[in-house]
Structure formats: structure tokens, C-alpha cells
Amino acid sequence: MSGTEFWTLGVIFGMACVTLVPRCFFFMSSEPWHLPAWAQRGLQFAPIAALAAVVMPELVMARGQLISSLQDARIYAALFGAAYFFWRKGQGQAVLGTIVVGMLVYLPLHLVLGW
Amino acid sequence: MRRLYANAQAWWRHPAFNHGVRDMAVVLPGVAAWGLMTGVAMVQSGLSPFQAVVMSLLVFAGSAQLAAMPLIAAAAPVWVILATSFCVNLRFVVFSAHMRPYLMHLPSRWRLGHGYLIGDFSYVLFTKNYHHPAVDESGRREQMAYLSGSTLCNWVGWQGSNLLGIALAHAIPTHWGLGFAGIMALLGVGCSLASSHLRRVSAGVAGLAAVAAYALPFKLNIVVAIVSAVALCLIIEATWPKAPGVSGRST
Numbered sequence: 001m002s003g004t005e006f007w008t009l010g011v012i013f014g015m016a017c018v019t020l021v022p023r024c025f026f027f028m029s030s031e032p033w034h035l036p037a038w039a040q041r042g043l044q045f046a047p048i049a050a051l052a053a054v055v056m057p058e059l060v061m062a063r064g065q066l067i068s069s070l071q072d073a074r075i076y077a078a079l080f081g082a083a084y085f086f087w088r089k090g091q092g093q094a095v096l097g098t099i100v101v102g103m104l105v106y107l108p109l110h111l112v113l114g115w
Numbered sequence: 116m117r118r119l120y121a122n123a124q125a126w127w128r129h130p131a132f133n134h135g136v137r138d139m140a141v142v143l144p145g146v147a148a149w150g151l152m153t154g155v156a157m158v159q160s161g162l163s164p165f166q167a168v169v170m171s172l173l174v175f176a177g178s179a180q181l182a183a184m185p186l187i188a189a190a191a192p193v194w195v196i197l198a199t200s201f202c203v204n205l206r207f208v209v210f211s212a213h214m215r216p217y218l219m220h221l222p223s224r225w226r227l228g229h230g231y232l233i234g235d236f237s238y239v240l241f242t243k244n245y246h247h248p249a250v251d252e253s254g255r256r257e258q259m260a261y262l263s264g265s266t267l268c269n270w271v272g273w274q275g276s277n278l279l280g281i282a283l284a285h286a287i288p289t290h291w292g293l294g295f296a297g298i299m300a301l302l303g304v305g306c307s308l309a310s311s312h313l314r315r316v317s318a319g320v321a322g323l324a325a326v327a328a329y330a331l332p333f334k335l336n337i338v339v340a341i342v343s344a345v346a347l348c349l350i351i352e353a354t355w356p357k358a359p360g361v362s363g364r365s366t
Contacts, residue, residue: 008166012170015180026211042349044314048317052318056325107291
């Protein structure tokens with residue numbers, strides 16, 4: 001095994017450790033400890049905030065800049081995907097439908113029109 | 116050891132296990148397309164297939180894998196690569212605070228195992244299904260069965276597609292943009308959470324903040340976005356506690 005190969009495997013192992021720490025951060029220790037009530041109330045807003053924070057830049061940014069043109073397949077895919085969700089809400093496979101509709105809008109615009 | 120096995124079996128056989136698998140199966144096409152493209156990206160940016168497989172199995176964190184790739188390719192200092200992976204995963208610190216009361220009844224190595232397996236989708240689906248930690252043994256068993264079902268389904272789907280991507284790395288061009296299906300899956304799950312006014316406020320604030328703070332290093336914009344959205348929602352809730360429709364307790 002060459003030196004760089006070894007270096008890379010070491011880095012990968014290190015990554016496995018440092019990505020595990022945040023995942024277990026608050027439940028690693030067995031010490032009794034309770035979240036303050038306000039934090040517990042606040043946590044109900046965290047999941048949707050995390051999703052929005054991950055998704056939004058992926059829709060409206062390119063190469064670190066806000067996109068300046070509306071000829072971008074991602075925006076229309078997201079609009080149609082979300083519209084489908086709220087149209088079919090509560091009818092089982094709405095999330096799956098969002099993925100399918102979003103990609104049906106995205107792929108032609110992206111691959112054929114180059115948006 | 117026997118007790119651990121009995122524990123695992125009790126979860127495996129519980130109907131909630133299948134429920135968890137089914138809930139995850141709905142977003143699996145998005146997870147799989149995303150995993151496929153992450154596998155492709157790992158090899159195309161210069162990892163050997165062996166290294167890519169090791170990374171996929173050990174790290175199991177899509178966003179951290181993708182963020183570290185260009186740094187590894189450029190032979191960046193190790194601490195920069197590790198700091199980046201850590202910070203990209205910082206949102207899980209918030210998730211772990213949320214999951215703590217649900218998991219503390221388990222021995223620590225099981226908690227560690229759940230920590231490794233938990234991903235964005237499993238966290239969101241779990242907390243959407245169970246608003247409060249169970250108070251009795253049968254409730255705990257049901258919650259752990261559900262969590263195991265959804266995380267294992269996610270793990271198998273992600274690993275399978277990741278390995279496929281590594282194998283097909285030179286057959287699937289990244290410019291097709293198949294990985295975008297992962298974003299659509301996140302969007303769909305996000306829509307399913309938008310069930311109260313304050314939750315929608317939270318999503319809006321976090322989305323704007325993540326874009327505004329995009330220039331921060333290590334994807335810290337995501338952490339800034341979560342913290343500011345949650346803080347603003349708490350302030351609104353405290354300022355107008357009885358405003359019509361502002362009840363965050365719905366699904």
C-alpha cells in the first residue's frame with residue numbers, strides 16, 4: 001500500500017469518528033441531564049428548519065452565488081414538486097410523488113434545454 | 116449478549132419495524148438517486164474504488180462525504196478535512212438533543228449504534244411520528260422498533276446505491292444531475308412537516324438565513340439557519356402565546 005493510499009484511509013477513518021461525535025453528542029454520556037423546557041419547545045421547529053436550510057441553497061445558488069436567471073430547472077422542479085405535494089396532501093404517497101414530479105420537470109429542462 | 120439479541124429480536128418482530136421500513140421506503144427513490152451520485156462523485160474526484168467503499172461504509176454521511184471529496188483530492192491538511200466533515204454534520208448536534216430522551220433507556224453501545232445509523236430522513240420521520248418519548252416499556256419497544264426499521268431501510272438503500280454508484284462511476288455522468296432527486300426527497304419531507312404557521316415561519320427563516328450566510332466556511336450556514344429559525348419561532352411563541360393559529364403542537 002502506497003503512502004498516499006495509507007494517508008487517505010487514515011483520513012477516512014478520522015472522518016468516521018468526527019462525523020459520529022455530532023450524531024451522538026447529547027446522548028453519549030449517561031449522566032442525568034434534562035433539556036430546559038424552552039429548548040424542548042424550540043426543538044419542534046428544528047427538523048423543518050434543518051431541511052429548509054439544506055434545500056434552499058441547493059435550489060437558488062450556483063457556484064456560491066445567488067442565481068440571477070430564472071432559466072434554472074431546479075426552481076421549476078421544486079415549485080411543481082411542492083405543488084404536487086400540497087395537492088395530494090394526506091393521500092399516502094405525496095412525498096414519493098414530489099420526487100417523481102420534481103425529477104420529471106427537472107430532467108427535461110436540465111438535459112434538453114440545458115437550464 | 117443474549118439480552119442484546121433478545122432486544123434486537125423484539126424490535127425486529129414488532130409491527131412498528133415494518134411501519135418504519137414503509138415510511139422510509141417512500142423517500143427511498145430520492146435517497147437512492149442521491150447515494151448513487153455520491154458514489155459516482157467519490158470515484159470521479161479521485162478516490163480508488165476501495166477507498167470509496169471504505170468511506171461509504173464507515174462514514175455514512177452523504178453531505179460530509181461530498182464536502183470532504185474536493186479537499187481529499189487537493190491533499191488539504193488533515194485537520195481541515197476533519198473540521199469540515201465535523202461542521203457539515205453539526206446539525207446532528209441539534210438532532211441528538213432532540214433524540215436524547217427517546218434513547219436514554221438504552222445501554223450506551225446501542226445509543227452509539229443508533230447514532231451511527233440515524234440520518235436526516237430517519238430523524239425527521241421519527242420525530243414526526245412520535246412527539247413524546249414513550250413512558251412505558253411497550254411504548255419504548257415500539258419507538259425503537261420504528262427507529263430501527265426506518266434507519267436500517269435507509270442504510271441498506273444508501274449503501275446499495277452508493278456501492279452501485281462506485282461500480283458505475285464511469286458510466287453515469289454527474290452532469291445529468293440525478294442527485295437532485297435527493298433534494299426533491301428532502302423537499303417532500305419538508306412539506307409534510309409544514310403543518311403549523313410557526314413551522315412554516317421556521318422553514319422560511321431557515322431557508323433565507325442559509326442562503327444569506329452561504330459564504331461562511333464549513334457549511335456553518337446550516338447551523339446558523341437552524342439556530343436563528345428556532346430562536347425566532349420561540350420569540351414569536353412567547354410574544355403572542357395565544358394568537359389564533361399559532362399553535363406549534365400539531366403534527
